[in-house]
Amino acid sequence: MNGPVAEIRTAVRRFLDEVRPDAVTVAVSGGADSLALAACVGRFVPGASAVIVDHQLQLGSGDVALRAARQCAEFGLVARVEAVEVSGPGGPEAAARKARYAALRPASGVVLLGHTLDDQAETVLLGLGRGSGPRSIAGMRAFDPPWGRPLLGVSRAATRAFCAEQGIEVWEDPHNSDPSFTRVRLRSEVLPLLEDVLQGGVASSLARTAAQLREDCDALDSLAAAFGGDCCAVDDIAELPVALRRRVLRSWLIDEGVPELSDSHLRRVDALVSEWRGQGGVWLPGGFVVRRAHGRLVVEPQS
Ligand SMILES: Nc1ncnc2c1ncn2[C@@H]1O[C@H](COP(=O)(O)OP(=O)(O)OP(=O)(O)O)[C@@H](O)[C@H]1O
Structure with a gap:
């Protein structure tokens, strides 16, 4: 049938x-x-x-x-x-x-x-x-x-x-x-x-691409989870590929209790590592702020 x-x-x-x-x-x-x-x-x-x-x-x-x-x-x-x-x-x-x-x-x-x-x-x-x-x-x-x-x-x-x-x-x-x-x-x-x-089944093509992307994301997420360095030490994470570094930062911030981290927040936190020129902190949802001090990232409640 x-x-x-x-x-x-x-x-x-x-x-x-x-x-x-x-x-x-x-x-x-x-x-x-x-x-x-x-x-x-x-x-x-x-x-x-x-x-x-x-x-x-x-x-x-x-x-x-x-x-x-x-x-x-x-x-x-x-x-x-x-x-x-x-x-x-x-x-x-x-x-x-x-x-x-x-x-x-x-x-x-x-x-x-x-x-x-x-x-x-x-x-x-x-x-x-x-x-x-x-x-x-x-x-x-x-x-x-x-x-x-x-x-x-x-x-x-x-x-x-x-x-x-x-x-x-x-x-x-x-x-x-x-x-x-x-x-x-x-x-x-x-x-x-x-x-x-x-032509040719665009819904299937989109779904197939999504599945491949999911596999890639899963692989990067597990590499980030297995990262052996100190995720707050700028020297330890600065040399990581950006896709991996942002994931390491994301999981550190989530562990620190930061809720709902958007891509643009993450990008700004990442800039504290990759293009820091002595700028101030990055404000995040839930009343947190991330700063860079003495070669380390610190997340603390906004005062
Ligand atoms: N009122 C309902 N009661 C029970 N199950 C529902 C109800 N509405 C939706 N669902 C379940 O959720 C499935 C998806 O429905 P729909 O796309 O409307 O919901 P959604 O959860 O808003 O979707 P999405 O998760 O994509 O935002 C349905 O096929 C059904 O299994």
Whole structure:
């Protein structure tokens, strides 16, 4: 049997065989991606769980969640709806995402998410546009415990075709057609144009490049972790290749308790090593300042 049903079942089967989780939960939004995933998990791991998070932001959101829960129960999953309170900084989307991931985080086992190849391509383009460093272009991992993404190599179109073929009714998130979201415009305008110009599966090419970049980043990160020198001694780190030096600095600053270090912060700290002309300190999030004194870097709370 060929086609989207076989493709998606194979992807899910392969993921489960590789990871061998002791407990499986599927995170279900009610869209085609996560419903196709839930249908496969119900077939391979009957009795696994499904969680539908109700953000309670739209009228009727509870009905959407209940319908998805009923569908999951039909697939053989033990389904429950988690209603969350969405509040906090950064706008409703960011707050909803934070509340959702907090509600989905399991006590044990893995939580499967329905991210597809197209989500990966959009994530890579978003990272490129932000210019926030190689990690953000390296995209999502298929397995980043406790999160699993069995459909990361499968197109969104295949998940839709899966649901159509299996007679699964799909909920269309109204946000997915709202052009005020950057991701929606990447999906509906930029990626089709790139495909038209470049031809030959641009989403797959982006995802493949992201995977290679991830391997490179992982290799550099482990070299940085194994760095045997004194990461505060300027002489010890000045001769390191810049990609390695910045990683050594990043992990030192994180160990010192500095939260959310952006690429531009890191660049400025690195300048204290590579192009120091007696300049003052670099101010970092969380009220920290890094200074250079007597051939060493020192990080301390801002006074
Ligand atoms: N309300 C929800 N309840 C449970 N799971 C959800 C919900 N919304 C999204 N998910 C899960 O997250 C996956 C990705 O969905 P979506 O891309 O909308 O979320 P996201 O987490 O904001 O994405 P990203 O991680 O790329 O920012 C879905 O396939 C589904 O598995």
